[in-house]
Amino acid sequence: MGTVVTGPAPVRTQPAPDQWTPWWVSAAMAVAGALAMRLAFPQPGWWPLLLPGLALVLGSAAVPIRRRRAVLPIGLLSGLAFYLPLVHWASLFLGWLPWLALGTEMALWWSLGYLAIWWLHRWARTAWPGPVGTWLLTPLVTAGVWTARDAASSSWPYRGFAWGRLAQSLAWSQLLHLVTWLGLAGTGFVLCLVAAWTVPVARRLVRPGAPPSRRVLPLTALLAFVLGLVAVPAFPVATQGTIRVAGIQGGDERAGYFMGGQPGDVLAAHLRASRLIAPGTNPDVVAWPEGAAEWDPAEWPELQSRFDNLSAALGAPLLLGSSTERGGKTYQSEYVWPMTGGQREIYDKRNPVPFGEYVPDRDTYAKIAPALIGLIGRDVVPGTGDPVLSVTTRDGRTTGVGLAICYDIIDDALARESVHDGAQWLLSPTNNADFGRTDELDQQLAFARLRAVETGRALVQVSTVGHTAAFAPDGRVLARVPWYTPEAMVVDVPLSTTLTPAVRFGALLQGIGTGVGLVGLLSAAAVTQVRRHRLPGSSTASPRLSV
Numbered sequence: 001m002g003t004v005v006t007g008p009a010p011v012r013t014q015p016a017p018d019q020w021t022p023w024w025v026s027a028a029m030a031v032a033g034a035l036a037m038r039l040a041f042p043q044p045g046w047w048p049l050l051l052p053g054l055a056l057v058l059g060s061a062a063v064p065i066r067r068r069r070a071v072l073p074i075g076l077l078s079g080l081a082f083y084l085p086l087v088h089w090a091s092l093f094l095g096w097l098p099w100l101a102l103g104t105e106m107a108l109w110w111s112l113g114y115l116a117i118w119w120l121h122r123w124a125r126t127a128w129p130g131p132v133g134t135w136l137l138t139p140l141v142t143a144g145v146w147t148a149r150d151a152a153s154s155s156w157p158y159r160g161f162a163w164g165r166l167a168q169s170l171a172w173s174q175l176l177h178l179v180t181w182l183g184l185a186g187t188g189f190v191l192c193l194v195a196a197w198t199v200p201v202a203r204r205l206v207r208p209g210a211p212p213s214r215r216v217l218p219l220t221a222l223l224a225f226v227l228g229l230v231a232v233p234a235f236p237v238a239t240q241g242t243i244r245v246a247g248i249q250g251g252d253e254r255a256g257y258f259m260g261g262q263p264g265d266v267l268a269a270h271l272r273a274s275r276l277i278a279p280g281t282n283p284d285v286v287a288w289p290e291g292a293a294e295w296d297p298a299e300w301p302e303l304q305s306r307f308d309n310l311s312a313a314l315g316a317p318l319l320l321g322s323s324t325e326r327g328g329k330t331y332q333s334e335y336v337w338p339m340t341g342g343q344r345e346i347y348d349k350r351n352p353v354p355f356g357e358y359v360p361d362r363d364t365y366a367k368i369a370p371a372l373i374g375l376i377g378r379d380v381v382p383g384t385g386d387p388v389l390s391v392t393t394r395d396g397r398t399t400g401v402g403l404a405i406c407y408d409i410i411d412d413a414l415a416r417e418s419v420h421d422g423a424q425w426l427l428s429p430t431n432n433a434d435f436g437r438t439d440e441l442d443q444q445l446a447f448a449r450l451r452a453v454e455t456g457r458a459l460v461q462v463s464t465v466g467h468t469a470a471f472a473p474d475g476r477v478l479a480r481v482p483w484y485t486p487e488a489m490v491v492d493v494p495l496s497t498t499l500t501p502a503v504r505f506g507a508l509l510q511g512i513g514t515g516v517g518l519v520g521l522l523s524a525a526a527v528t529q530v531r532r533h534r535l536p537g538s539s540t541a542s543p544r545l546s547v
Contacts, residue, residue: 029060030078042442055198075114079107089438113149127527139196144517171446183506237456239494246283247462251486255464256433276488293322348383406430
């Protein structure tokens with residue numbers, strides 16, 4: 001009598017015919033999820049929509065569709081649905097072309113990540129067909145791929161665009177404290193992991209015939225994990241004393257590059273606003289926004305005299321911002337103006353805005369859009385100096401302040417460098433006037449609050465028009481003034497030397513997350529190829545008959 005000898009365990013490499021999903025269903029899921037994610041960011045900042053929206057996007061990449069050629073376009077549509085509404089402020093003064101170019105560039109990065117996640121699910125069905133693959137490996141690698149895509153788009157081209165990262169949506173949420181442990185990239189990894197777990201949980205819930213316990217248990221575990229994240233205590237940050245900071249907001253919309261103001265308007269507005277400091281408040285330092293001094297005082301003796309007089313009248317050193325020129329190069333700078341007079345320590349902006357403060361490959365782009373490129377008449381050079389300045393107060397105390405000028409606020413490495421170099425508090429001088437009363441101002445303020453919590457340092461953001469605000473190391477709002485009004489915000493800022501886990505290990509966590517994504521993706525592809533090679537011409541192993 002013959003016996004049946006089975007070969008290797010069956011491995012399904014393709015879905016059953018009735019499991020294919022129409023491509024338009026996948027596209028609708030991806031676009032709807034991306035739009036929900038956009039609503040999680042300021043404004044309106046409905047942060048609870050982030051995880052379900054991201055889960056829809058990831059779920060759309062997990063469902064099998066026959067048309068492989070549709071995957072990349074679906075990812076691109078999803079990316080456009082997220083980024084174009086997010087950065088609509090880029091069109092305010094320069095029109096649709098820069099807005100569309102920026103949104104499309106970021107959507108292309110999004111689509112590449114989406115394609116990688118789609119291939120991951122396709123390979124994982126063969127490489128990791130069991131529960132370990134479904135509940136552990138595939139979600140972990142998905143989160144890693146998302147982290148890797150974020151790292152790439154935040155770095156290239158032209159230093160990247162680190163806007164719209166998942167953690168940015170948490171600035172006003174109950175999960176804000178996660179960034180002090182994990183940093184922005186690590187927090188994004190965890191958020192994506194939760195969303196990736198949601199995909200098999202949802203699949204289990206809608207699967208017909210599954211026992212109730214098999215449906216409820218994964219959902220319960222997922223909810224418990226999310227509640228555990230909310231319950232994680234904030235990292236304790238010790239403070240030692242305070243420094244009283246007066247943040248000056250000129251409130252004049254003509255501070256914008258494209259607002260038609262005359263030379264001297266911005267300087268005059270901030271000189272007037274400085275006189276709003278109430279008598280008897282005795283600030284230890286007076287901080288002006290990015291570019292508020294307009295000209296380099298080292299080149300203008302009249303300005304030197306004005307700032308000497310202002311510092312003497314207020315009895316405090318100044319932190320001033322303007323463009324400066326050294327060695328034939330133009331920088332956007334913030335510098336100390338001590339009570340003894342004269343420009344002292346200086347920090348040059350590390351991340352000038354491409355196509356805003358300089359034009360990369362100017363000759364090439366001038367041929368494409370000569371009118372737009374012609375509006376940017378100078379090229380600001382990235383700074384390379386220490387981001388920490390020493391400020392000596394009237395009573396002789398010296399504190400280290402870490403600088404992040406405007407767009408510098410998106411730079412994770414710069415924030416960590418400031419703390420490692422001795423910053424006891426942070427200052428973010430900025431000029432948002434070219435973005436009017438759009439969401440850009442709220443989105444940048446979200447970054448400021450995240451940086452305060454991530455670094456364990458109080459942060460003062462001082463803007464030409466708003467938002468001017470101060471945050472404690474735990475994210476509490478210490479002070480905030482209305483936008484587009486002349487204001488002198490005086491606030492006692494706590495000082496700290498604590499190193500948070502995010503500062504110590506943030507770069508490592510991002511590297512680990514990226515490594516998990518890339519290594520996991522390549523491993524899934526390699527294992528799939530090996531298994532298919534062993535089973536040529538068939539999606540499952542066939543039994544062998546032996547007599």
